[in-house]
Amino acid sequence: MKSEVAVAPADTAAIPRQPGWIRRLLRNKGALVGLAILFGWIFVAIFAPMIAPYDPTLTVARARQAPSAEFWFGTDQLGRDLVSRVLYGSRISLSLGLISVTLGAIPGITLGLLAGFYGGWVDTVISRFVDALLAFPSILLALLVIATLGPSLQNVMVAVGVATVPEFARLTRGSVLAIKALPYVDAARVVGAKGLRIMVLHILRNANAPIVVLATLQVGAAILIGAGLSFLGLGAQPPTPEWGLISAEGRQVLRKAWWISTFPGLAILSVVIACNLVGDGLRSALDPKMRNS
Amino acid sequence: MKHVRRASLVSAIALVAAGLAVPAFAADLTIAMPANQEPASLDGHIDPYQSTWLLDSFVADPLVVLHPDGKYGPALATEWSSNEDGTEWTFKLRDDVTFQDGTPFNAAAVKANLERIAAPETASKQLKSDIGPFTSVEAVDDTTVKITYDTPWVTLLDAVRRTPLWSPAAIAEYGADFDKKLVGTGPFTLQEWVPNDHITFAKWADYGGWNSIMENPGPVALDTVTVNFIGEPAVLGSLVEYGDADIGFAIPAQYVEDYKDKDDFQFYSKGQSGTGLQMVMNTRKPPLSDIRVRKALNFAADQEAVNELLYDGAYTPSDGPLNNSHVCFWDGATAMYATDTEKAKALLDEAGWRDEDGDGMREAHGVEGVEDGTPLSIKYNILHHQEIGEALQAQFRPIGINLEVEQVPGPVQLDRVQNRTFDLMYERQRSPDPLILDQVWNSKWDEPGGWAWTGFKDATLDGYLDKLRSLPSVEARCEAAIEAQKIIMENALMLPTLSQPIFVAMRPEVKGFLPGAEGNWFFLQNTTVED
Numbered sequence: 001m002k003s004e005v006a007v008a009p010a011d012t013a014a015i016p017r018q019p020g021w022i023r024r025l026l027r028n029k030g031a032l033v034g035l036a037i038l039f040g041w042i043f044v045a046i047f048a049p050m051i052a053p054y055d056p057t058l059t060v061a062r063a064r065q066a067p068s069a070e071f072w073f074g075t076d077q078l079g080r081d082l083v084s085r086v087l088y089g090s091r092i093s094l095s096l097g098l099i100s101v102t103l104g105a106i107p108g109i110t111l112g113l114l115a116g117f118y119g120g121w122v123d124t125v126i127s128r129f130v131d132a133l134l135a136f137p138s139i140l141l142a143l144l145v146i147a148t149l150g151p152s153l154q155n156v157m158v159a160v161g162v163a164t165v166p167e168f169a170r171l172t173r174g175s176v177l178a179i180k181a182l183p184y185v186d187a188a189r190v191v192g193a194k195g196l197r198i199m200v201l202h203i204l205r206n207a208n209a210p211i212v213v214l215a216t217l218q219v220g221a222a223i224l225i226g227a228g229l230s231f232l233g234l235g236a237q238p239p240t241p242e243w244g245l246i247s248a249e250g251r252q253v254l255r256k257a258w259w260i261s262t263f264p265g266l267a268i269l270s271v272v273i274a275c276n277l278v279g280d281g282l283r284s285a286l287d288p289k290m291r292n293s
Numbered sequence: 294m295k296h297v298r299r300a301s302l303v304s305a306i307a308l309v310a311a312g313l314a315v316p317a318f319a320a321d322l323t324i325a326m327p328a329n330q331e332p333a334s335l336d337g338h339i340d341p342y343q344s345t346w347l348l349d350s351f352v353a354d355p356l357v358v359l360h361p362d363g364k365y366g367p368a369l370a371t372e373w374s375s376n377e378d379g380t381e382w383t384f385k386l387r388d389d390v391t392f393q394d395g396t397p398f399n400a401a402a403v404k405a406n407l408e409r410i411a412a413p414e415t416a417s418k419q420l421k422s423d424i425g426p427f428t429s430v431e432a433v434d435d436t437t438v439k440i441t442y443d444t445p446w447v448t449l450l451d452a453v454r455r456t457p458l459w460s461p462a463a464i465a466e467y468g469a470d471f472d473k474k475l476v477g478t479g480p481f482t483l484q485e486w487v488p489n490d491h492i493t494f495a496k497w498a499d500y501g502g503w504n505s506i507m508e509n510p511g512p513v514a515l516d517t518v519t520v521n522f523i524g525e526p527a528v529l530g531s532l533v534e535y536g537d538a539d540i541g542f543a544i545p546a547q548y549v550e551d552y553k554d555k556d557d558f559q560f561y562s563k564g565q566s567g568t569g570l571q572m573v574m575n576t577r578k579p580p581l582s583d584i585r586v587r588k589a590l591n592f593a594a595d596q597e598a599v600n601e602l603l604y605d606g607a608y609t610p611s612d613g614p615l616n617n618s619h620v621c622f623w624d625g626a627t628a629m630y631a632t633d634t635e636k637a638k639a640l641l642d643e644a645g646w647r648d649e650d651g652d653g654m655r656e657a658h659g660v661e662g663v664e665d666g667t668p669l670s671i672k673y674n675i676l677h678h679q680e681i682g683e684a685l686q687a688q689f690r691p692i693g694i695n696l697e698v699e700q701v702p703g704p705v706q707l708d709r710v711q712n713r714t715f716d717l718m719y720e721r722q723r724s725p726d727p728l729i730l731d732q733v734w735n736s737k738w739d740e741p742g743g744w745a746w747t748g749f750k751d752a753t754l755d756g757y758l759d760k761l762r763s764l765p766s767v768e769a770r771c772e773a774a775i776e777a778q779k780i781i782m783e784n785a786l787m788l789p790t791l792s793q794p795i796f797v798a799m800r801p802e803v804k805g806f807l808p809g810a811e812g813n814w815f816f817l818q819n820t821t822v823e824d
Contacts (some may be wrong), residue, residue, distance in 0.1 A: 062602075063602050078687060102361075237697065237698065238679070238683045239683060246538065251528065254527045
C-alpha cells in the first residue's frame, strides 16, 4: 500500500529575497567611491605608457618647475615630469600591495587553518609563533626583513608580506575555530570526509568572507608600508618612479617645491582610503549580522 | 634735596640712554649643522673627520693655528722650525698654559698626545697618518718639543694645526669615556653631548686666549655654544630664517636664495679645497678593470649640466683629483674628458659592452671575466648628495649604462671598501695641501684602514706622491701633484663630480664670526651675539 503525504507548497513569495553580496556592496556609497578610485588607478597602471606624457625617468625640463599647463604636477629636482612619475608609480604601488598581500596571505591562512583545525600542540606552537610576530609593529617587522635581505623593491614585497602573515593567521584561526564546531562539519566527518577535504572545502570556503575583507584592507596597509620603506631609502631605488621614493626625494626642498612630495603623497592617500572604503563595504556586504543594518 | 632728585633723574636717564646706545650681548650661540657632520667619537685623535677636529678646536687649542689668510700663527706653540729636509721639527711652547683640569700644559703633555695618536691601540683613523711615522718625540725641556722622522715630513704643520692636545691626566682618568669628557686648553669646555641631537660647550672662565686668532686675551664672550645636528636639509635650511638658530652652517644650496643679499641676514659661501665630491673606481674587477669603460664614464658625464640642474650653478667645478679651486689643480683635467657621449659609446662598444638585444641597455659580449649577456650595471655608493648620482644616472642611461645609485652610511661604505665590493665609491678629502693626493692614490696606503681604494698600482705615480711629503716648497709639491694628477686622469681612476662650497647663513646679531682658510672651518673666539 502506498501512502502519500501531501506537502503544502512553501509560500516563497512571503520571504523577502536577500540581495547578493555584490549588490549589497554596490549599494554602499563609500565602497562605490573606493571602487571607482581603485579601478581608476588600475586603469592608469595598465595604460600608463599611453597616458603618461613623458618617460618618467628622463629629464624633460628645468628642475623644480611649479605646476603649469605644460607640467600639471610640475617637475622634480631632476627636471622629470611628475605627472608621468606619479602615473607610472601606480604600477609599482598597486603591484606591491597585491603581491605582498598574496605573499603574506598564503602562509598566514595556512598557519591559521592548521592551528584552528588541529588544535592541541599544533595550535600552541603556531599561535605562540604568531603572537611573537604580532609583538612587533608591522613596519618594524618589515624593517627587520629588509635589514636581512637588503634594500630593493622585491625585498620590500617580501618584507611587507611577512609583516602581514600574523594578521591572516590570527583571523583565519578564529574563523576556523568557530566554523569547525558547526553541525555540517560533523556531518561531513560522519560521511567520511578526511581532514584536508574538510579544511579546504567545508571550513576555508565558509571562512573566506573575513579573509577577503582583511586582504582588501591589507592591500592599503601594504602600499603604505611599502611607500614608507621606500621613503626611508630601503625600498625602490632611484630612478624608479615609486610614490614613497618620489615623496622622499621632494622632502629636501619641501618649502621650495611642495609639489614634488605632495602629489605622490596624495596618490598614496587616495589608494589607501579607497582600499579602506572597499574593505569596509565588503565587511558590511559579507557579514550576515550587518546585512540589515 | 631738589638738586639731588634732579641729579638722580639725570643719572637714570643717562643710564637708560647708555643702555640703548651700547648693544647688549647675549651669551648663548646656537649653530645648526647637517647631521652627517656629527662625529662618531668626539676624540679627534681617533675620529677621521674635519667636523670632529673643528668641534675639538672649541675645547683644545692646537700648537699652531691656520689663519683665514692661509698663514700659520702661534697658538700653544710660540715658534717652530724644521731642518732643511723636514726630518726634525722643534716647537717652542707657551709657559703659562694649564689644561681645563688644572694640570700644566708642557712638552711632556705634547709628547704624550703625539705618542697616544701613534699608538696602535688608539686606532687613529687619520691623524696618525697625517702626523706621520716619527721616530721620536723628545721633551727637550718643559717648553721645547722635538719631533724626529726618518723620512722628510714637510707637512707636519698642516697636521698639528688640526690636532687637539688633550690633558694626559684626563685621558688616564676617563679612559674609554674620554670622548664624552674632553679636557683641553681651549676657550670652551664640553658640557653635554646628546648623540644624534646636540653638543653644548660652555665658556671656560680661566681661558687665557692662547691663540693668535683671539683679538683680546682672556675668556671668550660667549657663555655657551650649542651645536644642533639636523638631519632634514629642509629644516636645516630654514632654522636661521625662523630664528631657531643663530648660525646655519653648511645649509643646502636650495636655501641660499633665502639669505643671500638679504638685509635681514648675513650670508657667505666658501669653497673647500680638496678632492671635490669624487667617485673613485675599483679597478680590481669588471667592468671598471677596463680602462675603456672608466674613460667612457668620464666622457659620458656632464658635471656642468648637473650643477645647473641641481644647484642652479651654486656648486663649483671639480674636474680632477684636486678640485678646480685648489692651488695645485691641474687644469689639463678639464679638457681631457670634455663631455662627448659619442666617444663614450665607441669606447664601450670597443670594450665589448654593446646593446645587441635592443633594450637600450648594454650587455657584455666577449668581455673577459664576465658572462655574455650580463648587463652593464655600475654601483654608485655615496654618503650624501644622492641627487648628483641620480643626475648622472639620467645622463648615463641614454648611452646604455645602468648606474645603481645607493646612499649608504659611513660604516657600510668602509665595509664595502674593505671587502672590495664597490664599483664607484664616494671619497672626499679636504685640505689646501696637495698631500691629500698621497692618501687617496699612493698604492702603499692600499691596506686595511688605508684610504687608497682603487687597487691601481703604478711606480711612477707612487714616486710623485712620495715627493709630496718631502719637497719643502709648495711650488715644488704642486709640480709633483700635477704630474700625479695627469697619471690619475690618464688612467681614468676616478669620476669627478662637483665641489661643494660651504654656505653659511647667520642672523645679523652675530658678530665676530670668523671663517677659516678652508670653508669647513671657523673660529668662535671673537664671536658675540647682540641681544
